[in-house]
Amino acid sequence: MHIHIENDANGPDALQLPVELLRQRLETHPQLRSHFTLTENSDATHSATFLANADILWAGRKLALDQFAAPRLSWVQVMSAGVEQWLPHLPQGVTLTNASGVHGDKGAEFILMAALMFNFGIPGFLQDQAQRLWRPSFGGCARGKTVLLLGVGGIGSAAARLLTAQGYRVVGVTRSGECSAPVERCISIDAIDEVLPQVDVLVSTLPLTAQTRRLLDRRRLDLLPKRAGIVIVGRADVFDYNAMREKLNAGELAGAVLDVYPQEPLPTDDPLWHTPGVVMTPHCSLDDHAAYLEGCLEVFIDNLVRFRSGRALRNQVDVARGY
Incomplete structure (x- = not known):
C-alpha cells in the first residue's frame, strides 16, 4: 500500500513532513513496519503523477482532488481542522480525516x-x-x-x-x-x-x-x-x-x-x-509550529494502525455535516 506526502513548498519548514521521518516512524512501529511504500512531493506541477499511484494521502496543502486521476486513493489525512475547502472536491468514497484536537x-x-x-x-x-x-x-x-x-x-x-x-x-x-x-x-x-x-x-x-x-x-x-x-x-x-x-x-x-x-x-x-x-492577531492563535507537525503525525500513525485493522478512523469527517 502506498502513502504519498504532499507538502506545501511555500509553508513553514516546521510544517513539512520529510519522507524519511515518516519512514522511520513506520519502521519502528511493529504493526506498520514493511507494509507501506512512500513518496513525497512539494511541487504542485508534479502532484498528478504521484496521486495516480497513491492509496493514502498526507495533505500538507489544499488540493482539489476531483481534478486529479487517483483511482486507488481511499483516505486523505489533512493537517488542518477546517475542511470546508476540501469537501466540494472530495471524490466519492474517499475518507477524510482532519487534525482536530492538535490545536x-x-x-x-x-x-x-x-x-x-x-x-x-x-x-x-x-x-x-x-x-x-x-x-x-x-x-x-x-x-x-x-x-x-x-x-x-x-x-x-x-x-x-x-x-x-x-x-x-x-x-x-x-x-x-x-x-x-x-x-x-x-x-x-x-x-x-x-x-x-x-x-x-x-x-x-x-x-x-x-x-x-x-x-x-x-x-x-x-x-x-x-x-x-x-x-x-x-x-x-x-x-x-x-x-x-x-x-x-x-x-x-x-x-x-x-x-x-x-x-x-x-x-x-x-x-x-x-x-x-x-x-x-493574524490567524496564529491556535498553531504551535514547534509541536504541530508532531501532533498531526501522532493522529496519522494512530489512524494507520486503525486503518490496517479495519477500525473506525480518528477525526473522520462527516461529509454531510461538514466537520
Missing part, C-alpha cells in the same frame, strides 16, 4: 487569555492608551461570569476546562445540544437566542458549514448585552463582521478579540483596523 492546548490558553482581557477591560484600556486618556475602571473577578462557547470539539473542550477552572460558568453549544465537555450545560444551536442576553464572553471555535454560516447575524448580535466581549478563533464567516464592527463603533459591545477574518491577510484599508475595542 487544543494553545487554543484553550488563548481563549482563556481573551476572556480575562474582557474581565479586566483591556480592549478599552488599549483604546484609551492610544488616545492618552486616563479612565480607571474597577471590576471584579471572573468567577460566576458566563461564557457561551460555540463549538466544543478539540479546542472548545480544552477551553471549557480552563475556563471552568478559572470560575467561569460555561455554556456549550453543539448541533445536537449534547456534549461530553466539562461545561455547566450544553444547548443546541437553535437555543442560543435565549442565552445570548446573559453572556459576558461569546467564544466561537465553530467550523464553517451550511448551518453555521452567518449564525451570528445582526439580529443575534443585537441580543448580546453591552458588557459582552467576542472571541473568534473558528471560521470568520460564522459572524456578520460588518454588523459586529458597527456595534463596536456604537459602544454596544465590550470588545472583540479576533484571530480570523473574512479576507486574509486583512486589507490595509479595512475599517476593522481602526475599530474601537478590537484586538487583532
